[in-house]
Amino acid sequence: MKNCSVSLNRNVDQAAKLLSTMGNARRLQIICILLNSEIAVGALAEKIGLSQSALSQHLAKLRKLNLVTARRDAQHLYYSLSSEAAVKVLETLEDIYGDGASPTARS
Template sequence: MRNLSFDVTEAANLLSALSNPRRFQILVFVSEGEREVNAIADWLGLSQSAVSQHLRRLREVKAVQTRREAQQILYSLGSAGAEIIIRSVMQLSVSPRGAPA
């Protein structure tokens, strides 16, 4: 097998984490700017604990990062690569006008 310049297992774990619709929605939301858990929960209509579990999984695969500001923890995209993935998937998911979805 040829040596690859990236960790295949890590890449597969990232894609697995992003395959959950709620986690993908979270990434889209935080791609627009830093967000705290309650703002994400309100936007999604989920409980804070459910969002926290999704965020924990996204942190594990380095899709999001955190920054503490006083008592709040703010979430943002983990890397420029995460934004590229989000934008690429969004582009691929758009149906051409007049075409069935």
Template sequence: MTVNYIAAAALFDIASHPVRLQVLAELCERDLMVFEMVQLTGLDQSPLSQHLKRLRDANLVTCRKKGKNILYSAVPGLTEKLVLFTLRNFTTDS
């Protein structure tokens, strides 16, 4: 078995930004449109779109048109495992 450390490190790099991690966590719960993620994150659409592009390029999220809007979804499997691990290990009771 060969481990691709470069690909693994790239995944952690992408998920290391708090906004991207928040978006991934929200998308694991439900599909969201961009305007909903703007409200959740407090970011303007332009910087949020840059984060979403990185997540799409890493195959962690997908998107599809829904009328005039774009609906984003978490890719099942790796995305959910990454978010579950993170939330399980970094959630406090406070």
């Protein structure tokens, strides 16, 4: 394996925050759902099986790092994925753990 670039070394704290935030299983589920489309908070809570209160706490952490954005339409709040970095991390995880990954890559 080659060494990390100078640029990555300069941004190591930011990268660690991204990975730490995405490293929570529930937040990773949220990001996976938002990858394909915008979704209302109530529908998202139902899909994940969390109360809206618990979901709100996870969404606040994702918003803090600008991984998701919110849009209000009347009384409804919709969330969408807004981070290209998060998309790239998901693509890498899909390569490792997705349906097409080799069994040895998953261990």
